[in-house]
Amino acid sequence: MNADRESLLAITRKLSVLGLNRGTSGNASMRVEGGFLITPSGMAVEHMSPEDLVRMDAEGVPQSAGKPSSEWRFHKDIYQSRPEINAVIHTHSPFATSMACLRREIPPFHYMIAVAGGDTIRCAPYALFGSQALSDAALQALQGRYACLLANHGMIAAGGTLQKAFDVAVEVESLCEQYWRALQVGEPCILSTQEMTEVFEQFRGYGNWATSPVRKA
Numbered sequence: 038m039n040a041d042r043e044s045l046l047a048i049t050r051k052l053s054v055l056g057l058n059r060g061t062s063g064n065a066s067m068r069v070e071g072g073f074l075i076t077p078s079g080m081a082v083e084h085m086s087p088e089d090l091v092r093m094d095a096e097g098v099p100q101s102a103g104k105p106s107s108e109w110r111f112h113k114d115i116y117q118s119r120p121e122i123n124a125v126i127h128t129h130s131p132f133a134t135s136m137a138c139l140r141r142e143i144p145p146f147h148y149m150i151a152v153a154g155g156d157t158i159r160c161a162p163y164a165l166f167g168s169q170a171l172s173d174a175a176l177q178a179l180q181g182r183y184a185c186l187l188a189n190h191g192m193i194a195a196g197g198t199l200q201k202a203f204d205v206a207v208e209v210e211s212l213c214e215q216y217w218r219a220l221q222v223g224e225p226c227i228l229s230t231q232e233m234t235e236v237f238e239q240f241r242g243y244g245n246w247a248t249s250p251v252r253k254a
């Protein structure tokens with residue numbers, strides 16, 4: 038358990054160093070025996086120690102001291118409904134959040150969109166932070182995917198391991214930046230379904246990104 042706490046804190050620090058999360062925004066969790074471990078509510082990462090991470094059971098009831106992130110519901114619901122996912126990262130990173138505020142789905146303008154598990158990154162409809170409605174909307178947007186945007190809020194990235202979830206989060210933020218930049222100049226060209234199918238075939242050859250997922254339409 039201590040090693041889990043150290044790894045989750047290390048990933049949370051990396052998100053902050055890369056500017057994906059600032060101050061107390063965003064959160065991260067990992068699946069552990071009987072539940073999950075999640076970052077605490079309202080605490081900046083520079084003040085966080087391994088003991089501050091909150092152990093939750095599978096139903097979302099805290100099993101250790103401290104207050105879990107206010108977004109614990111979607112972490113719990115993702116672990117309950119997606120057995121292949123073992124880590125979840127939530128950010129308010131600048132470019133993903135900008136696109137989420139435009140409520141824009143990210144189309145296949147770049148082949149790396151495949152790392153999110155499909156040929157789009159969906160944007161879940163707006164719902165209040167911390168609410169069950171937000172969790173329901175997120176789960177729907179994550180169907181067959183390892184990332185989604187949350188309207189007027191931020192992004193969720195997930196993976197089979199903490200490192201994979203982190204890699205997906207970093208890539209999604211980069212994709213949102215690239216899409217945003219391309220939109221400044223004109224309308225980006227979109228890859229066809231056939232072209233994206235070829236990307237998925239190629240990715241399979243490398244072993245896959247988020248969990249080794251096989252593409253689900």
Ligand SMILES: [Zn+2]
Pocket residue numbers: 063108127128129166190191
């Ligand atoms: Zn949030």
